[in-house]
Amino acid sequence: MTDRIPVRRALLSVSDKAGIVDFARFLAGQGAEILSTGGTAAAIRAAGIPVKDVSDHTGFPEILDGRVKTLVPQVHGGLLGRRDLPEHLAQMERHAIAPIDLVAVNLYPFEATVAQGAGFDDCIENIDIGGPAMIRSAAKNHASVVVVTEPAQLAEVRAELEAGGTTAATRRRFAQAAYARTAAYDAAISAWFAGQAGEAFPQRLVAAGLLRQPLRYGENPHQGAAFYVDGTNRPGLATATQLQGKELSYNNLNDTDAAFECVAEFDRPAIVIVKHANPCGVAEADDLAAAWDLALRCDAVSAFGGIVAANRPLDAAAAERIAAIFTEVVVAPDADAGARAVFARKKNLRLLLTGALPDPAAPGLLLKSVAGGFLAQTRDAGRVAEAALRVVTQRAPAPAELADMLFAFRVCKHVKSNAIVYAKGLATVGIGAGQMNRVESSRIAAWKAEAAAKAAGLPESLAKGSVVASDAFFPFADGLEAAAAAGVTAVIQPGGSIRDAEVIAAADRAGLAMVFTGMRHFRH
Numbered sequence: 001m002t003d004r005i006p007v008r009r010a011l012l013s014v015s016d017k018a019g020i021v022d023f024a025r026f027l028a029g030q031g032a033e034i035l036s037t038g039g040t041a042a043a044i045r046a047a048g049i050p051v052k053d054v055s056d057h058t059g060f061p062e063i064l065d066g067r068v069k070t071l072v073p074q075v076h077g078g079l080l081g082r083r084d085l086p087e088h089l090a091q092m093e094r095h096a097i098a099p100i101d102l103v104a105v106n107l108y109p110f111e112a113t114v115a116q117g118a119g120f121d122d123c124i125e126n127i128d129i130g131g132p133a134m135i136r137s138a139a140k141n142h143a144s145v146v147v148v149t150e151p152a153q154l155a156e157v158r159a160e161l162e163a164g165g166t167t168a169a170t171r172r173r174f175a176q177a178a179y180a181r182t183a184a185y186d187a188a189i190s191a192w193f194a195g196q197a198g199e200a201f202p203q204r205l206v207a208a209g210l211l212r213q214p215l216r217y218g219e220n221p222h223q224g225a226a227f228y229v230d231g232t233n234r235p236g237l238a239t240a241t242q243l244q245g246k247e248l249s250y251n252n253l254n255d256t257d258a259a260f261e262c263v264a265e266f267d268r269p270a271i272v273i274v275k276h277a278n279p280c281g282v283a284e285a286d287d288l289a290a291a292w293d294l295a296l297r298c299d300a301v302s303a304f305g306g307i308v309a310a311n312r313p314l315d316a317a318a319a320e321r322i323a324a325i326f327t328e329v330v331v332a333p334d335a336d337a338g339a340r341a342v343f344a345r346k347k348n349l350r351l352l353l354t355g356a357l358p359d360p361a362a363p364g365l366l367l368k369s370v371a372g373g374f375l376a377q378t379r380d381a382g383r384v385a386e387a388a389l390r391v392v393t394q395r396a397p398a399p400a401e402l403a404d405m406l407f408a409f410r411v412c413k414h415v416k417s418n419a420i421v422y423a424k425g426l427a428t429v430g431i432g433a434g435q436m437n438r439v440e441s442s443r444i445a446a447w448k449a450e451a452a453a454k455a456a457g458l459p460e461s462l463a464k465g466s467v468v469a470s471d472a473f474f475p476f477a478d479g480l481e482a483a484a485a486a487g488v489t490a491v492i493q494p495g496g497s498i499r500d501a502e503v504i505a506a507a508d509r510a511g512l513a514m515v516f517t518g519m520r521h522f523r524h
Contacts, residue, residue: 004166007030007166009035011036011070011100011103012036012105013104017039020040024044024047024049027161034049035057036051036052037054037062058075059074060074070130082143083099084144104148108126110127115233123192132185135181136178142171145171147174148174184208188231209230215253232364234362235354236261237253244343255275255307258279259307259309259331260309261358262282262414268426269284270288275306278415281298281428282411283298284426289321292321297429297462298431300455303325307328313334314335319338319343328349328350333354360381365377366378380413380523384517386406388517389492389516392500395512397467397513405515408422418437420445430452432444445468446482446486463487465489468483469492469493471521475497480510489513490514492514493515495517
């Protein structure tokens, strides 16, 4: 007794024709009848392989510009008829419906059409109807039919047929993959329609992902994990090529994403060093090597074993500096031959090249799971322009202070709340992250600036003469006073507290310049 089922008749209709001609040649060699449509049939026929047009098999022509060609009983009856029920077999014989044992279908390239910026009508015509219907029919009747939805599955089916037929386990597994594919396809179409209607949060939100790689474990060894891509191809992890190094972990990927999203905020050559999803050093400079030196100075202790992101192609000079300390991952749009040679000496270092930078202003949704569901929010695409700042103190910031304030506020957007960032010369000099109150974040950032100065052999804290950015308003004057005590000269914050007047008065007493942005950047 065996559960293997041979293929006597197959229907092949694919938009991605990778491997399909060789597979058809194999099926023909096994004596199977091959049915096909359109371009697939033409490719098979051009290779000298016998193939029968579906319209000839069904006796019904393609109509409505090809919108209807397989939506007929001769196809779906051949897929859905149960071979173990005599009444089904009798009905199939009565209506001249021949069983179909294998369907290989991949769908019209709707997602790719949308990604290319096609117009509304083109997108509509790339919504496949017959393909998903055949896939779902074959998957439902997987007891007798094997459904192939990806070119990579062809080799496995061929191997099983060479052994006598497809197995029940494979047919069931491919059925699951088939329903996942049609679900993801429908999710993409639904999301596109929602976007056309300007609905950020439709009544029913469907998320789909394609497994990129299983991971050894999650945040901790007792947790499972995997990396899925959503098809949007936002530059970053989903587009990256790993040139070298060990397998990436869940924490590596999470931290690398945080670093790369942060470094994309800056227009000049910039370096971001991240540890546990928080920036511990950020700098802009004339070149990446100089930016690295400034970023590392902020917190060289935390940088050890961290993630490094660059917003320019890496060169040998920057690579030499980065490689001088233990680094888990380096991510950049590209790297020249000199940089690649430098990193090649560090066999365990992972080098990721993404090809481009993400657009910080691009729309998108962020999802976070909670008990019984998930939270959805639009991406924090906010960026404060100089013209939007409101000076609220007696003293206005000087041009150099203003440049540092805007820089620090961009960094704040990527630091866990409560976030305080000290910056000077377009480089962070102290970062306080993730504290339960803002005054503690101010004090931690000041302590880090003092520790960095000692490590560099400097006579006074790096916070002296710096500016400070806060991701949300100061609820009391104490947070600002802690920053003033550290030596800052200017403050940038959203404003909006019921005690704004007290905070402004404290800034004036200390001789500080302060501006309100009107925008906060909580990051939980």
